[in-house]
Amino acid sequence: MSDLTFEQMLEESFKTIHNGEVVEGTVIDVKPDEIILNIGYKADGIISRSEYTNEPNADLTTMVTVGDSLTAKVLKVNDGEGQVLLTYKRLAAEKGNERLREAFKTIHNGEVVEGTVIDVKPDEIILNIGYKADGIISRSEYTNEPNADLTTMVTVGDSLTAKVLKVNDGEGQVLLTYKRLAAEKGNERLREAYENKEVLKAPVTQILGGGLSVVVEEARVFIPASLVSDTYEKDLSKYQGQEIEFVISEFNPRRNRIIGDRRQLLVAEKAEKQKELFANLHAGDTVEGIVKNITDFGAFVDLGGVDGLLHISEMSWGRVDNPKKLFHVGDTVKVLVKDVHDTKIALSLKFPETNPWLHAAEDYAVGNIVTGKVARMTDFGAFVELVPGVDALLHVSQISRAHVEKPADVLKVGQEITAKIVDLNEEEKKISLSMKALEPAAEETKEETPAAE
Numbered sequence: 001m002s003d004l005t006f007e008q009m010l011e012e013s014f015k016t017i018h019n020g021e022v023v024e025g026t027v028i029d030v031k032p033d034e035i036i037l038n039i040g041y042k043a044d045g046i047i048s049r050s051e052y053t054n055e056p057n058a059d060l061t062t063m064v065t066v067g068d069s070l071t072a073k074v075l076k077v078n079d080g081e082g083q084v085l086l087t088y089k090r091l092a093a094e095k096g097n098e099r100l101r102e103a104f105k106t107i108h109n110g111e112v113v114e115g116t117v118i119d120v121k122p123d124e125i126i127l128n129i130g131y132k133a134d135g136i137i138s139r140s141e142y143t144n145e146p147n148a149d150l151t152t153m154v155t156v157g158d159s160l161t162a163k164v165l166k167v168n169d170g171e172g173q174v175l176l177t178y179k180r181l182a183a184e185k186g187n188e189r190l191r192e193a194y195e196n197k198e199v200l201k202a203p204v205t206q207i208l209g210g211g212l213s214v215v216v217e218e219a220r221v222f223i224p225a226s227l228v229s230d231t232y233e234k235d236l237s238k239y240q241g242q243e244i245e246f247v248i249s250e251f252n253p254r255r256n257r258i259i260g261d262r263r264q265l266l267v268a269e270k271a272e273k274q275k276e277l278f279a280n281l282h283a284g285d286t287v288e289g290i291v292k293n294i295t296d297f298g299a300f301v302d303l304g305g306v307d308g309l310l311h312i313s314e315m316s317w318g319r320v321d322n323p324k325k326l327f328h329v330g331d332t333v334k335v336l337v338k339d340v341h342d343t344k345i346a347l348s349l350k351f352p353e354t355n356p357w358l359h360a361a362e363d364y365a366v367g368n369i370v371t372g373k374v375a376r377m378t379d380f381g382a383f384v385e386l387v388p389g390v391d392a393l394l395h396v397s398q399i400s401r402a403h404v405e406k407p408a409d410v411l412k413v414g415q416e417i418t419a420k421i422v423d424l425n426e427e428e429k430k431i432s433l434s435m436k437a438l439e440p441a442a443e444e445t446k447e448e449t450p451a452a453e
Contacts, residue, residue: 017039017041017074017077017084018077019074019075019076019077020074021073021074022071022072022073022091023039023040023041023072023073024039024069024070024071025038025039025040025045025070025071025072025086026067026068026069026070027065027066027067027070028066029066030061030065030066031060031061032059032060032061033048033049033060034046034047034048034049035047035060035064035070035088037070039084043078043082043083043084044083045072045074045085046083046086047070047072047086047087048085050089051085051086051088051089052064052088052089053089054089070088071091072086072087072091073086073087073091073094074086107129107131107164108164108167109164109166109167110163110164111163111164112161112163112181113129113130113135113161113162113163113164113176114129114130114159114160114161115127115128115159115160115161115162115176116157116160117154117156117157117159117160118134118156120150120151120154120155120156121150121151122139122150122151123138123150124137124139124150125137125142125150125154125160127160127176129162129174129176131174133168133172133173133174134173134174135162135164135173135174135175136173136174137160137162137176137178141165141177141178141179141180142178142179143179144179144205161178161181162176162177162178163176163177163178163181163184164176165177165180179218182217183218183219183220185217185218185219186215186216186218187219187253189217190216190221190251190258191253193247193248194248197247198247198248199245199246199247199265200216200221200245200246200247200248201244202214202215202216202221202244202246203215203241203243204239204241204242204243204244207236207237207239207240208222210224210225211223211224211225211226211227211228211236212228212236212239212244212260214244214246214260219258220258221246221259221260222257223259223261227249227262227264228263229262229263230263230266244262245262245265246260246261246262247260247261247264247265248261249261249264269305270305273304273305273306274305274306274343277303277304277305277306278306281303281306281340281345282337282340283338283339283340284336285336285337286334286335286336286337286351287303287334288303288333288334288335289301289303289308289332289333289335289347290302290331290332290333291327291329291330291332291333292307292329294323294324294327294328294329295323296312296322296323297311297312298310298311298312298314298315299323299327301333301335303345306343306345307345308335308337308346308347309344309345309346309347310333310335310347310348310349311346311347314338314346314348314349314350315349316349316350316388316389317354317355317356317388318385318387333349335348335349336349356390357389357390357429360390360424360426360429360431361424361426364386364390364392364421364424365421365424366421366422366423366424367420368421369418369419369438370386370418370419370420370421370433371416371417371418372384372385372386372392372416372419372433373385373414373415373416374411374412374413374414374415375391375413377407377411378407379396379407380395380396381393381394381395381407382394382396382407382411384433390431392419392431392432392433393430393432394407394417394419394433394434394435395432395434397436398419398422398432398433398434398435399411399435400435400436400439401436401439401441417435418435418438419433419435419438420433420435420437420438422434
């Protein structure tokens with residue numbers, strides 16, 4: 001009884017095969033002169049002695065065993081007895097002819113071949129390329145890394161596509177290149193990117209004297225220093241290994257000129273940010289930025305793609321002599337937008353709520369005693385800083401009850417003094433001081449002596 005299920009028998013009953021078809025089968029019986037195969041068809045397959053071997057008197061029972069798997073070719077689907085006539089010998093001969101054809105196969109320099117890795121050494125890869133000689137890919141023809149260990153990059157059994165450099169290297173081997181073929185494909189990729197103005201992304205592989213080198217699919221792209229950034233950068237070393245975006249601005253592989261441009265992307269990005277920022281920026285806004293550059297007249301603050309000027313006169317309510325003593329490049333500052341005009345932004349740190357004159361009527365009322373430092377002197381008096389942004393005049397006549405010729409005779413810049421406020425003009429922001437008013441009045445009469453008895 002058959003071990004096949006009803007579904008399997010039903011499937012076999014409808015299966016069709018044709019003359020010339022190659023079939024797989026299992027030996028179910030062997031006689032000295034024929035082999036019977038189960039080929040998954042409604043009829044068994046028969047291989048006669050003459051279709052199995054060229055030996056006329058061979059005993060097939062000594063050559064094949066029940067259970068063996070055989071591949072054969074259909075000669076005739078129905079031999080008149082409901083069986084399928086097969087040939088093993090002719091199929092083997094066809095395969096032998098294929099191997100013979102491979103032996104006479106020719107390849108040429110520049111041809112692209114497919115191969116399977118059959119051995120890997122640290123410095124070379126050996127490929128079976130279906131040719132009478134193996135293909136060899138040296139380290140330098142596989143990668144740009146001079147000391148790369150190829151055993152960590154390729155595995156036996158891997159399939160590789162390579163290009164023939166030399167059919168016979170003198171040792172009967174075929175020299176191949178993987179790297180150059182990949183570069184050619186990469187060049188095609190770059191050509192498409194150039195034509196479509198596509199933005200590419202790739203890591204920087206080398207810092208050169210005049211710019212950066214990046215690799216896209218094994219194809220090199222040079223980005224000149226002038227096209228790396230939208231600002232001048234003397235040291236490009238920070239880009240080593242960094243993945244950057246760029247476009248191809250010039251593509252001429254014949255002259256080995258494939259030029260990348262990162263600058264135009266940054267300029268376009270900055271313009272977009274500027275447009276967005278200017279649309280939302282108004283005088284009176286408080287914004288945060290980073291100090292980008294410091295000069296003698298002020299500091300430039302990056303507000304996120306747009307620079308604003310914080311003038312020295314707007315850094316404090318008081319006097320600032322040197323902006324570099326107040327700020328450092330990279331400092332984060334919160335600033336007031338004083339004015340926006342076209343593409344120019346004026347900034348200030350003089351927030352209205354911190355104006356030292358807001359409470360002048362109470363703080364500097366006539367009669368108040370105050371302390372301050374001598375800021376500068378003239379022939380007619382000394383200017384005293386009470387708090388940053390509030391200066392008061394100490395007239396020479398108010399320095400002392402004693403005669404003072406010049407303020408410098410009794411005072412020094414930076415000296416701390418105490419004085420009385422004798423006048424306040426809020427509108428003109430003027431305050432007058434007097435040290436003399438705090439001195440005890442001179443005795444008008446001498447103390448009387450006791451009368452004699």
